[in-house]
Amino acid sequence: MLIFIGILFTLLILVFSVLNNIFLGFGLSISLLFFTFVALKRGYSLKKIGMLYWVETKKSLDIIIILILIGMLISSWLSSGVISSIIYYALKYINPNLFILCAFLITSLVSMLIGTSFGTVSAVGIPLVIIGKAAGINLGLLGGAIFSGAYFGDRTSPLSSSLLLLCNLTNLKLFDYVKKLVIDNIIPFILCIVFYLVFSLKYPLTSIDNRLSIELYNYYNVSILLLLPAIVLFLLSIFKVKITHSLPISILCAFILDILIQHTSIYNFLNCLILGYTNNSDVLKNIIQGGGIISMLKTCYIIIISCCISGFFSGLNIFDSFKEKLKEKNLSQSSIFLVTVILGIINAAVGCSQTIAIILTLDIVKDLYKDQPNDELALDISNSAILTPALIPWCIAALVPSSLLKINIYSYIPFAFYLYIVPIIHFIRKKFNLFKSENKDLNKESI
Known part of the structure; x- marks a missing residue:
């Protein structure tokens, strides 16, 4: 009790x-x-409890390192003019009448290439939000399009850590399962394009003028060369270089360009990496700023505490009796998926982590899928526990991207259509037995 x-x-x-x-x-x-x-x-003794917390906290060290590196990446890209150059060229080539749709498509493409929602938001989400702020567009709507695109790749990309974790837990071949996900994505992706096209036409990027482009060009030495750190990050991700290696390389590239092109001193650059970037422009100071290690400290603390709570649940086998009760019920496939969605939401809400939601949900429901192929179990988790954490404002999956974008933490939720459409379409498929999965062997391969 x-x-x-x-x-x-x-x-x-x-x-x-x-x-x-x-x-x-x-x-x-x-x-x-x-x-x-x-x-x-x-x-349980305090020592035993402490060990449970420590075991789970150790698992969070990788993501903490990544978050600190992302904070450094953002400030280095801001200082060197990388983000300013991305904005400058985007303003020249993006169709303003289709800005929301373009935001969704661009983030979807980038997230598929690099496989990380956090990296996608850092690389292209921030410049898109800066453009949106300057134009006075609804940031909740824009944030919803960015979140949808970022989690499109987080769910589907073969480089996604969430997908790799899921394939390991369910003993599936990675690339065979990705093919299944791509097919499963067709209808939700088309519906998202339709929705964001309608909103783009209703809220075109009409209020922006040339002041932002002129100020960017005057304040920074805008150059096509300044796109190099972003290109390097994408290429390294495509070639499956670990993000803990690719981020420092991109930061180093930004550092060299900052010294050579922006003529920033080494001291100012290092200060920027720790405390974040600021500028003295009247036009830019409220939109081109942020990043730094210090900007990630609160989020890192939340992750550590969340992992301790996860250690409590996993170490004390809290859900064993609940699993037995579920097995006793003769649930239909659609009802099993509905249970999986609800559990994914609860586990993410309490554990505040996408990883916790995946592991705990899978552990609770896996016995319900004994008569179904493993890829169906994986697909149900992909369409629930991987996506739903991004709809919970205090969950890391929502908290980190919204913090990076500096948008209201729950303003984007009504407009993140991809996060709703995927589970709804999947439930309809289950309910009416549509598009039946092929019961073929997708045994685990070397990944």
């Missing part, structure tokens, strides 16, 4: 924090103390 009180308490305190703009780390810390008390009541 105490477990469910703790889960409910955690959800309430997180919702309260979001609605009142309170740092989520406070609420999660209180929840962690409560769950620690529950573990003590169950007879």
Whole structure:
């Protein structure tokens, strides 16, 4: 009973924090103390509890390193003029009447190439939002298009860490499963194009003038060469170079260009990497700024506490009795998928992590799929636990991109159509037995 009180308490305190703009780390810390008390009541020693927390926290170190590197990447791209150059050339070539649609298509393409929603938001999402701010466009709508495109690749790209994790957990061949995902994506992707086309035509980029382009050109030494750090990052991702290697290389490239083209001092550049970038332009100072290691510290703290909470659930086998009750019910395929979606939402809401949502949801529902092929289980997880965390404002999958974009954390949710359409279409397929999956062997290959 105490477990469910703790889960409910955690959800309430997180919702309260979001609605009142309170740092989520406070609420999660209180929840962690409560769950620690529950573990003590169950007879676990503080040492044992600490070990459970540490095991899960160690798993978060990679993502913390990536987030710190992304903070450094953003500030280096801002300082060197990479983002300013992307904006300058985008303003020249993007059709203003189709700006929202272009934002969705560009982020979809980039996310497929590099396989990371965070990297996509950093590379192209930030410049798109800066253009949108200057034009006075609805940032919730624009953010929804960017989130949809970013999570298109996070779900489908063979370079996606979420997809690699899922294939490992379900023993599937990576590229055979990607082919299945691409086919499964056709209808949702077309519907997203239609929706964003309608919104593009209704809200065209008409209010922007040449002042932004002129100020960018005058304040920075805009050059086609300044696109090199972004191109390097994309190419390294395509060639499957680890993001922990590709990000520093891109930062180093930006550093060299910053020294040679913008004539920034080494001290100012290093200061920028830590504290973030600022400028003195009256026009640009409110839109070309941010990044730095310091901008990621709060998010890193939330990740660590979230992993500790995950350690509590996995270490104490909290859901064993619930799994037995589910197995006793004779659920239809559509009902099983609905349960998977609900569990994905709850696990992401409590654990605040896409990874936690994938692992816990899969662990709870896998016995329900014994009579189905593994690719059907994987597809249900792809269409639930990988996507739904991006709809929960306090979850890392939503919190990090919205922080990077500097948009209201829940303003984009109504417009992130891809995150809704995929599970809805999949449920309809299950409910009416449409487009039946081929029951063929997709055994795990070397990935």
